Amino acid sequence: MPYYARRARPLAYRNPYLTLYYLFCLIEWIYLAVCVLVYGDPGPQAVLTYLDYITVLEGFAAIEIAYMSVQKYLNRNAYFDFARTLKVGVRNLIVWTIMQPFPGFIIGLGRPAFLGCVLAWSVAGTLRYLYFFLEVTWSGAPPVLSLIQFVIPRSPSLSVFAHRVVCGGIRGLVDSVG
Template identity: 30%
Template sequence: MPPSKSSDKKQQQKPAPNLLQKTYLVTYNTTSLLLWTTCTLRTLLLLLNNTPIPQIFTDVYPLLKITQSLALLEIIHSLVGLVRAPVMTTGMQVASRILLVWGIMFPFQGVIVGETADNGVQVGDWGFLGCMLAWGVTEIIRYGFFALQVSGMGVPAAWTWLRYNTFYVLYPLGISSECVMVFKALGPAGDVSPLFKWFLVLVLGVYVPGSYILYTHMIAQRRKALKKK
């Protein structure tokens, strides 16, 4: 006997978060918004003041690693059903960032932002700056969107447009920048351990299908969100 329409609706409906959950989610998203805004503005201000890239990294990285590490909570949010985000896509997004911040930037700072080519250009700079720009703008928009949405204040139409359209440019920028940093870390990773180097090679191999999965997931989410409107 097929289920009735009323039972289908009950299964699809997700109970609204209680006051404690709502308060926690608003606090988490607002805190993340403020942290990413600080990281991004700090990077831009230092860049505008012609601060050397290694010095920008030194100034921004301590707060960046705390800010990005906080996103590990999002995997727990997904696992316990606090948010509707799929566990797999959430885990992939957070894991790639954690690898970059703790597995690449932390041990190999000199390679990421300190290598100088024959023409005097630090060839690793644009990868780090590309990540900071793509991550920062994306997360400011995303956490601001969620903070407004969960609080019940309502999300302005312009903010919604940014949420579901800027990733078309920012996601490829972020992925390509991440790949540059992983590639540049292969040499020093091999000095640490051949297994570490081959792990990073595997990571680069996974980036292509993984990026496709995440990119198409975001496109699907965009269609679903705009269809509702």
């Protein structure tokens, strides 16, 4: 019997809005990842469309964090993840203080970095919301998703490597090796 089939009643019956929210975010992040992978470097108008999608998704993520903190306050046993709060806070800071006020930079010189951010955030968002969607609908996600969700992002060596790949530091790493 699979791990996710052992628990009793799913949370989807108690919180249908959470199920719809996680499904919506999952579909949107998959859509953004597919767009970046299929179209590569699109024109300026498509980049601004990606920025609009990300702004909406990060706004919803901020509401999700507010909801989690209210639940934590009202119900002492509620789950509140400080790491997720920090990730959402940093993403909102980047979106609202750099990307939204200066869209010309994203269209011009910063387009490859922006597309790298969109791809990295899309993969992370897809994994995160797939985990939460399965957690809510089937009362448990498969163990491999738990491993990806909680162990790998907290590994310092993998985080440094991912940062170097996304920020273009891999070139310096390869040059120093070879």
